[in-house]
Amino acid sequence: MGSREVMLVLLCMSSSCLGQAAQGRGSGAETQLISGNGLINLGRRWGSKSPLMHISVNMREITSLKSSFELRTLDPEGVVFYGDTKGGEAWFVLGLRGGVPEMQNGKGNSLSSVAGGPKLNDGKWHKVELHSDGLFVWLELDGTAALMLGLHTNPDSYLTGEMRLSLGGILGSELELMNSLQTEMDGCVRAGNWLNISAPWELGPNEVLHPCFDEIQKGSYFPGTGLALFNSSDFPANQMEDGGAEVKIQGHSLSWSGTVLSLKGSQDEAVLTITANPQTEELIVKFGTQKGSLKLGPHTLYLKLSSHEVQVELGQEQRSNLVDDTHDWVTMWNNGMQLAFGGVPDDSDSKWLEGCLSLIQVQGQDVDLDRALHQDSSISSHSCPFSP
Numbered sequence: 001m002g003s004r005e006v007m008l009v010l011l012c013m014s015s016s017c018l019g020q021a022a023q024g025r026g027s028g029a030e031t032q033l034i035s036g037n038g039l040i041n042l043g044r045r046w047g048s049k050s051p052l053m054h055i056s057v058n059m060r061e062i063t064s065l066k067s068s069f070e071l072r073t074l075d076p077e078g079v080v081f082y083g084d085t086k087g088g089e090a091w092f093v094l095g096l097r098g099g100v101p102e103m104q105n106g107k108g109n110s111l112s113s114v115a116g117g118p119k120l121n122d123g124k125w126h127k128v129e130l131h132s133d134g135l136f137v138w139l140e141l142d143g144t145a146a147l148m149l150g151l152h153t154n155p156d157s158y159l160t161g162e163m164r165l166s167l168g169g170i171l172g173s174e175l176e177l178m179n180s181l182q183t184e185m186d187g188c189v190r191a192g193n194w195l196n197i198s199a200p201w202e203l204g205p206n207e208v209l210h211p212c213f214d215e216i217q218k219g220s221y222f223p224g225t226g227l228a229l230f231n232s233s234d235f236p237a238n239q240m241e242d243g244g245a246e247v248k249i250q251g252h253s254l255s256w257s258g259t260v261l262s263l264k265g266s267q268d269e270a271v272l273t274i275t276a277n278p279q280t281e282e283l284i285v286k287f288g289t290q291k292g293s294l295k296l297g298p299h300t301l302y303l304k305l306s307s308h309e310v311q312v313e314l315g316q317e318q319r320s321n322l323v324d325d326t327h328d329w330v331t332m333w334n335n336g337m338q339l340a341f342g343g344v345p346d347d348s349d350s351k352w353l354e355g356c357l358s359l360i361q362v363q364g365q366d367v368d369l370d371r372a373l374h375q376d377s378s379i380s381s382h383s384c385p386f387s388p
């Protein structure tokens, strides 16, 4: 055996070469197939650039250019459905923006986009129907015609070859939408009929299908397995005399368990943690070396961080003021600290939050968890299980 072959054998004993081989050979064995007709949660792995699931079909096998499904979401923005032909040369996207349906399509350099109709992100099931004659795409919502989009293509040239469809994201990460969309979608679809294709869809690599809650209500649901992380400098605090950083969190705190909020510098220990303990019905606030406790209840949690003090209120009656003058915390906040909801980053001793935060506001602005630096994939950013 020559030295080159020896090299090759040695290289192939390393895990990367084995990994490659397994991937190449096992793409059939490892692929998870799921039906397109069932109840599907469109939520996908956080940070993933690819859709939750996709399918490829030969255009010749397509007998119907009609798709219908039911959609339920509280998320204002995200991608529901994507389709393309010729490897992305001509594409179509259906998404929501501000809760309103939006269709975009492109072919080569020509792009078009249309939005309108009722807001769909009300947490109720809506029937959606798309059909195309190759020139136009029509969108019907709950049985009423809502939108139409021209394709501006020579249909014949696009009715051959492969058609790819995907749910919960777009295929081809370089695709430039006409109006860029936050693709993450916290929503569920059911009763899908996708161009009358009966073949199963492929789940994206490393994706798991999350269950859908029976009924939903507004909020962000943390199942106790991870957190959502922001940079505090994205919410600049007022550095004036009686300014500071303000956070407001709504929800029924008696049903919370674990760390609701934490604030820490990049390497340091958390400066501030707010943790709910349902056993003792206490909300424990730690700021530096100081500690305070409030009684959990159906009140809004309000927090104000000023230069050397944090003030935490739970309802009108309860307040805890803790002082730490080792730093100017408002300056630290504005320079960028890790602001986390649902846990403490890189701290194995902390307990992740289990519970629903109905509303999170920082500096008076609603916080959209889909805009986090990082979010654990288990979190439902815009929906909580319904609780009366």
Ligand SMILES: *[C@@H]1O[C@H](CO)[C@@H](O)[C@H](O)[C@H]1NC(C)=O
Binding pocket: 063, 064, 196, 198
């Ligand atoms: C849909 O597919 C079924 C078979 O899977 C076929 O019998 C039916 O005619 C198709 N419908 C349309 C409108 O193409």
Ligand SMILES: *[C@@H]1O[C@H](CO)[C@@H](O)[C@H](O)[C@H]1NC(C)=O
Binding pocket: 231, 232, 233, 234, 334, 335, 336, 337, 373
């Ligand atoms: C947070 O923002 C600050 C200032 O904008 C920046 O210097 C820092 O790198 C950011 N940190 C992270 C983790 O993105």
